[in-house]
Amino acid sequence: MERLLDSDLELVVQSGFLYLPLLFDPAVERELSSAPGAELPEAGSAWRRERVLEVGGRHYLRTLRLPSLVEAYRSLGRSHAAHLRRTCLERYGVPPHLGVGGKLPVILFQILPHFVRTRKTPSRRAASQGEILAFLRSRFSVPPRYLEAATRFVDTEPLRRLIRDVEHSGAGLPPPGDGILRGRDLRVWLLRAVELEMMRTEKGRLEDGLAQRERFRKASREDLAAILFIADQTSLEVEGFGFLRDGESDDYVIYKHTGEYALRDYYGRLYLFPDCRVAVSTRGRLRPVVLDRYKHPFLFGHEAGQEICVRQFTAPKEFSAGNVIFALEEGLATLYHGYNPRLRNGYHSLDPLTQLRRSLDFTDYRIPSDYPNIVSRKVEVTNART
Amino acid sequence: MRGRKVDFLTEIRRDRLKKRKRQPFQPTLFARISAIVRECRLTEDFMARLTGSDLRLPLDVDRIIPGERDPLVIPLYSLVTEDEYRVTRGILEKVANPYLAYVQSPEDILFSGPLFARNSALPPDRLLRWTFQTLLLCELAKEEVQRLLAHEGKGVSEVIQKRVERLEAFVASVETE
Numbered sequence: 001m002e003r004l005l006d007s008d009l010e011l012v013v014q015s016g017f018l019y020l021p022l023l024f025d026p027a028v029e030r031e032l033s034s035a036p037g038a039e040l041p042e043a044g045s046a047w048r049r050e051r052v053l054e055v056g057g058r059h060y061l062r063t064l065r066l067p068s069l070v071e072a073y074r075s076l077g078r079s080h081a082a083h084l085r086r087t088c089l090e091r092y093g094v095p096p097h098l099g100v101g102g103k104l105p106v107i108l109f110q111i112l113p114h115f116v117r118t119r120k121t122p123s124r125r126a127a128s129q130g131e132i133l134a135f136l137r138s139r140f141s142v143p144p145r146y147l148e149a150a151t152r153f154v155d156t157e158p159l160r161r162l163i164r165d166v167e168h169s170g171a172g173l174p175p176p177g178d179g180i181l182r183g184r185d186l187r188v189w190l191l192r193a194v195e196l197e198m199m200r201t202e203k204g205r206l207e208d209g210l211a212q213r214e215r216f217r218k219a220s221r222e223d224l225a226a227i228l229f230i231a232d233q234t235s236l237e238v239e240g241f242g243f244l245r246d247g248e249s250d251d252y253v254i255y256k257h258t259g260e261y262a263l264r265d266y267y268g269r270l271y272l273f274p275d276c277r278v279a280v281s282t283r284g285r286l287r288p289v290v291l292d293r294y295k296h297p298f299l300f301g302h303e304a305g306q307e308i309c310v311r312q313f314t315a316p317k318e319f320s321a322g323n324v325i326f327a328l329e330e331g332l333a334t335l336y337h338g339y340n341p342r343l344r345n346g347y348h349s350l351d352p353l354t355q356l357r358r359s360l361d362f363t364d365y366r367i368p369s370d371y372p373n374i375v376s377r378k379v380e381v382t383n384a385r386t
Numbered sequence: 387m388r389g390r391k392v393d394f395l396t397e398i399r400r401d402r403l404k405k406r407k408r409q410p411f412q413p414t415l416f417a418r419i420s421a422i423v424r425e426c427r428l429t430e431d432f433m434a435r436l437t438g439s440d441l442r443l444p445l446d447v448d449r450i451i452p453g454e455r456d457p458l459v460i461p462l463y464s465l466v467t468e469d470e471y472r473v474t475r476g477i478l479e480k481v482a483n484p485y486l487a488y489v490q491s492p493e494d495i496l497f498s499g500p501l502f503a504r505n506s507a508l509p510p511d512r513l514l515r516w517t518f519q520t521l522l523l524c525e526l527a528k529e530e531v532q533r534l535l536a537h538e539g540k541g542v543s544e545v546i547q548k549r550v551e552r553l554e555a556f557v558a559s560v561e562t563e
Contacts, residue, residue, distance in 0.1 A: 024471035025464055026416055058468055 001076060005187035012053055012060045016067065016175045018186075019053050019060035032059065055180060066175045070193045081194070088195050088202075102212075103250050103282055103319060104231055107243055108132060110321035115241040115256050115328075133223040139238050142222075142229045150224035156213050163206050246283060255279035255291055256328055258335055262367065262374060262381045263297075265350035266341045270374065270381060271365040278308070278331040285315040286323050288331025295360050297339045297346030302360055309347065310334045336382035415487055417464040419495070420474045424466060425458070426492050433476045435496060443523055450527075450556050453517040458490040488513040497522045504529075516560060524560045527553040 004011075004020075012019040022028065032052065053060045074081040109129050112118075118127045118135040127135075152158075176189050216224055230236055235244045240257035255277040262270045277291040288308045295302040298309045308331045316323035339346055348359045373379040413421075422428070466474060478486075481495055483502040488510065489495050497518035501508070504525040512521065531553050534546055 021467055023465035024468055025420075025466070028465075029471070 007183040022059040022061040116239045146225035251283040272367045286327040287315040420464045494518040
């Protein structure tokens with residue numbers, strides 16, 4: 001395709017279709033000049049009229065619909081399309097990111113309060129957005145430049161102007177007029193058409209951004225600065241709960257620290273398990289995994305990123321606060337309470353079995369029953385009642 | 387009766403085996419000529435050379451060097467542009483001789499006619515190995531030797547003798563494998 005667009009080859013455009021020069025061999029020539037009554041399509045038949053065009057004594061074959069070519073161009077030349085998008089955004093002054101993604105408010109205002117105590121005194125009432133942001137602001141300092149960014153953020157006029165500009169520019173580009181066209185001329189038209197198509201897509205994104213800004217309009221400048229600051233961070237952690245942003249996308253890995261805990265084996269011996277992060281990624285199904293290198297009877301190996309074996313659990317498909325909380329809770333509960341010393345359930349047993357059975361060794365986690373943190377109840381034996 | 391039935395079955399089996407035997411795929415003459423047309427970007431001007439006056443090859447004994455071929459890659463199937471197709475068809479119509487199946491360059495196409503006219507019984511291996519210009523020079527050399535020997539009769543001068551020897555050496559280098 002690139003070679004075609006870089007060439008001086010004569011092409012024909014007719015009724016929105018691109019016709020390329022017909023390639024010949026004796027069979028093609030026979031087909032073109034076959035006599036009426038023969039099995040092959042005759043010279044003036046509908047088949048010929050639709051597919052083969054004769055312009056200036058030359059034959060052209062119908063190939064692609066030009067609008068289809070414009071639609072498929074992003075897939076055909078991914079890297080070039082990405083470059084084109086960047087150039088387009090720069091030309092129209094459209095920022096590549098519009099501030100806060102759709103998932104971040106859910107994480108901050110719905111998931112975080114479930115795992116982190118945001119108020120000093122217990123209350124039945126759910127914490128408000130203002131209270132959560134005040135709590136977050138007490139944990140880290142927001143640089144002053146985010147206050148200026150917050151002022152700009154609530155001012156929706158530039159965004160509205162941008163949408164108007166895009167609307168005007170993206171009125172649609174008609175296909176080039178019927179007739180002969182060179183490959184290079186087709187490239188000029190194609191790039192312009194792809195650009196306008198991109199701006200139409202961007203318009204949708206801009207409108208979403210505008211709606212989001214309208215939602216945040218009532219928030220105080222300090223709160224908004226805190227949200228913009230958090231949105232700018234690639235990771236955040238508060239009181240054992242945190243998240244990591246997955247690249248430039250609106251996807252996150254949300255995690256919760258387990259802290260230290262102890263498990264009891266068949267003989268009543270204790271095993272101290274170190275802290276690890278149980279996480280759920282918002283990309284794909286919400287499956288609980290361990291982020292760090294870890295071993296546990298409900299993990300198959302001793303490495304990072306393992307999925308926790310949770311009984312009777314179907315990983316939810318949709319991202320929602322409830323589903324993320326459910327998946328995280330299930331993962332944590334399995335690590336804390338899943339192991340039954342009498343059943344020795346899970347992939348591995350805490351107490352070593354026969355030599356023939358392959359199992360991970362947990363003897364390095366073994367602690368005496370009068371271990372200070374156990375006695376002082378700083379570390380809990382989480383499977384004491386199973 | 388029984389013996390005849392066996393013969394008949396054997397015959398059927400033999401026929402089927404023969405049919406099943408794979409034949410190497412040979413590109414068509416059109417594919418060969420169109421490959422040359424495309425590779426060397428031949429145009430209608432080349433057609434004019436085909437119909438032009440008789441080709442004259444200087445038979446300079448001191449400068450004759452037998453030329454072997456550069457291999458030409460011929461596609462199994464060929465699809466060409468309308469212009470290339472027109473030139474290919476023109477060549478196939480104007481140069482209709484069996485040596486066209488061995489040509490590998492535009493020069494070969496030009497010399498195939500005169501070569502076939504002078505010697506129509508050249509073996510395929512020789513046609514494949516040497517350029518048609520070399521083969522045509524070889525035929526001209528043979529004619530020249532005969533002419534010189536017939537013209538001079540028994541009293542051959544030393545200069546003529548030397549020329550004849552050189553021409554014969556050239557012919558021998560081409561004809562001996």
